Structure formats: C-alpha cells, structure tokens
Amino acid sequence: MPQFMDIHRNMSGLTADDLLAAHNADLEIQDTEDVVFKQAWASPEDGVIFCLSDGPDAEAVKRIHERAGHATNEIHEVPLVV
C-alpha cells in the first residue's frame, strides 16, 4: 500500500485535544476508502500539521480529510523512507 505525507496549514493555536479530535474524525471514516492514518505531528505555533498515512492513492487520502472537515493543502506519495 502506498504511503503518503500530507500538510495542513492555517492551524495556529491548535491544542492537543484539537489534534486528537481531528485525527479521530479521520479514523472514524478511513475504512470507507481503505486509508490508514498512522501518525500526525503538529506545530501550534506555526499552524502546521503533518499526517502520515497508507492508502490506495492520494485522492482517497484527500477525500477522507475533506469529509472529516479538514482539507489538506498538499499531499505527497513518499515511497522512500530512511
């Protein structure tokens, strides 16, 4: 399954609870697109969130984020990992 990293911006002031709620909203519907959100890292100060996921393609990951209420600004398939 391809792996993806996506970026959300304009999230300044995000709290740990906000991040957890957003992540849980993804998890609740991710099965409908065969996506698995694995981890997310957030900078409340810079308003940026990075999400790492497995999925069939970038469009599936984008659709889950959109339906969960937080569209992603960019998404990249990341086949190389070290």
Place this chain on the structure above:
Amino acid sequence: MPQFMDIHRNMSGLTADDLLAAHNADLEIQDTEDVVFKQAWASPEDGVIFCLSDGPDAEAVKRIHERAGHATNEIHEVPLVV
C-alpha cells in the same frame, strides 16, 4: 528534547541511494549539535523530503542540514503528536 519536522523541496528524481547518502551525511555530524535525525520520507516524483528529528532548537537542526549540503526550506517544532 523538542521534536522537529523539516521540508526540503526541489529534489525531483531523488533515488533511495540519494536519500540514504543525504541522511548519512546528517548522521555523521548530528552529534556536534545534539541533534538526532530519526526518520525521513521522500517523494521523488514531487521532489519533496520530510525529516523528523529531535534537537535543542530549530537552528541546530538547520545548521546540520546546511553543513551536510542540503539546506531545509522550512522547519517546524512539532510538540503535538497523535
């Protein structure tokens, strides 16, 4: 120790060997700044690399990447993780 995610762009056509060589160049000198590069994900198609690290501050992470020959385009402290 704070955790950071940084982004490198304009890396189109990057190979697995290129990524490993770049990562190893960071690892060789990271102790001089008390930085630990933990993982990196790359998109050869989009020319983007994401690096996750621990370090004393963003400037230390930036200096290691610069000295290793691959300055980062942006770096964000990411204290929130799910």
